[in-house]
Amino acid sequence: MNNSIKLAYNWSVSDYIDLVENTSNPVLKKYEQEELDYLKTQIENSQEKTFIDVGGGYGRALPVLAKIARNVISVEINDSMFGELEKRTRQYPNAVAIKGDANNLSALVGKGGVVNPVLICLQNSIGTWEGDYREAVAEMGQFARDNHGEVVISAWRAEMFKDFATKVYGPIEFVGKPDLSKTDFENGIYVSKKGYTTHWWSPKKREEIRKLLGGRTVRETLGTPYFILHVSYS
Numbered sequence: 001m002n003n004s005i006k007l008a009y010n011w012s013v014s015d016y017i018d019l020v021e022n023t024s025n026p027v028l029k030k031y032e033q034e035e036l037d038y039l040k041t042q043i044e045n046s047q048e049k050t051f052i053d054v055g056g057g058y059g060r061a062l063p064v065l066a067k068i069a070r071n072v073i074s075v076e077i078n079d080s081m082f083g084e085l086e087k088r089t090r091q092y093p094n095a096v097a098i099k100g101d102a103n104n105l106s107a108l109v110g111k112g113g114v115v116n117p118v119l120i121c122l123q124n125s126i127g128t129w130e131g132d133y134r135e136a137v138a139e140m141g142q143f144a145r146d147n148h149g150e151v152v153i154s155a156w157r158a159e160m161f162k163d164f165a166t167k168v169y170g171p172i173e174f175v176g177k178p179d180l181s182k183t184d185f186e187n188g189i190y191v192s193k194k195g196y197t198t199h200w201w202s203p204k205k206r207e208e209i210r211k212l213l214g215g216r217t218v219r220e221t222l223g224t225p226y227f228i229l230h231v232s233y234s
Contacts, residue, residue: 013058013080015174020060020123027168031226035122035154036064038228042219043068043150049116052109054102054140055125058084066092070115075102077130103135105143116234117149124155124226126209127199134212141213145233151213153229158188158202160225165190165200201227 023029039061043049046068053061056074058081065072072095076082082099089097100108105119119140126133137153144151156164162185169175169190176192183191188200201209206227210217215231 013084016081017058017084019172025168025171027164027225031223032060032123034223034226035228036061038154038221038230039120039152040064040068042230043118043152045116046118049118049149050114052105052114052117052119052143054105054119054121054136055129056085056097057081057123057125059088059097061120061122062088062092062095066095069094069118071095073098073109073114075100075105075108077101101131103131103139105136105139106146109143114147117144117147118152119144119149120152120154122152122154124198124200126153127155127201128197134208137209137212141215141231141233144213144231145215148234150218150233151215151229151231153209153213154226156188156198156200157222157225157227158200158205161185161188161190161200164225169196169198200225 047070049070051065051069051072053065053072053074056076059074062072062074074085074089074097076085077100082097086097089095098108121140126136129136140151166178169192170177175196176194179191179193183189188202191197210229213231215233218230218232221228
């Protein structure tokens, strides 16, 4: 697999926000809710911790994070997404937004003000990563290790790709129907006719992620059709 997939985004941020916040897709809606429920219920003493949303997008998780965390740092590289993220962040006194490449997370965030960090990467952000996802995963693990923190990564499962990928992406007009000459149903790579590309994660690739992170596995939740991997370094 190409570890640095070139993406083609042809939609506006407002379209994306409407899709995510007002989705009628039961698979996507359930997945988004269960990610947030995990953070609310499975992070011990969350109000004593700094949550770092890696690839925070426009700030979907921000309302929940601001309630459960001591403080929140959201990192986003995309110009358009960051504009909305920055605007939403102003609503929360315990939150800040940082624009930049999360592959250089330590340089971006630094150590000042980071208390018991919980690094999160949600909604298959690593499946559409701008750059080498392996560098991002390793950087998250290193930052959490250096600061005795935790990492939570959530993404789609490749073994569910055949049954769920077209249900997730097909109805989304600005993503588009699959290009069957390029979509790889065996390896979980979706390429739409409009150029959108994303990767779902096989057990082998999930094990690669776990090894890149290192640390102690707190829990690996296998949902339908997603997984949530939670690692600790304390």
